[in-house]
Amino acid sequence: MTDFLRWSGADAAIARREAIRRVGVLLGGATFVGGISLLEACAGDRASVPAREAPIGTFSPNDVAFLDDVADTILPDTERSPGARAAHTGPFMALMVTDTYTADDQQRFRDGMTTLADRCQRMHGVDFAQATTEQRLALLRACDQEQYDYMRSKSADQPTHWFRMMKELALLGFFTSEIGCTQAQRYRESPGPYQACVPYTAGETSWAAHA
Secondary structure, eight states: OTTBOOOOHHHHHHHHHHHHHHHHHHTTSOOOTTHHHHHHHHTSOGGGSOOTTSOBTTBOHHHHHHHHHHHHHHSOOOSSSOOTTTTTHHHHHHHHHHHHSOHHHHHHHHHHHHHHHHHHHHHHSSOGGGSOHHHHHHHHHHHHHHHHHHHHHOOTTSOOOHHHHHHHHHHHHHHTBHHIIIIISBOOOSSOOOOSOOOOOTTOOOBOTTO
16 A cells, blocks of 8 residues: 555654654544554554455454545545545554554454444444435544543543544544645655744644654
8 A cells, every 4th residue: 555654763753653642632632542552553664554455354345444434434535635535544444453452442443333333224224334424424423422421531440432443543544644644734755954933824734743
């Protein structure tokens, strides 16, 4: 998969750590499930992420397509950039769960996928893949409110909500992809000249984490 950015060495670790930190800020200061294992996995060559047509761990191609649909609902195409599906976020999510999550967290994530699919059937009478954009958004907004309330009140020994896992991996997968860095954000190849102050106009996109 050639559309993911490739970094190497110490600068790569710093760039990915900063990317994870920034996505964590978007999620309200989240500590990512997977911790240091997630960072180490992101340090690998993104070209090694399997294609959508190939199984990834216990994730079938249909599972990966489902994750692509979820991620693309959260981060759809815009006038500025393609969305999460174009950035191959579904395969990224499946690989990160397989390579960085504990067995319990993997099971919780998989159970969450089943819960989401069942809720779509109960709420709209169709599979998630056949649901309209409005139906998908209504479902995901309800799940997001549920995870928000849960995460605010949970104790330290309670597990992370399954939808929080999906949301953080969708954001991380997209905003560390080439599309996320170079089109949804501004990107400048490093090294470059030091600029102490850069003019900013309200409404402009933010700079990519390693710009």
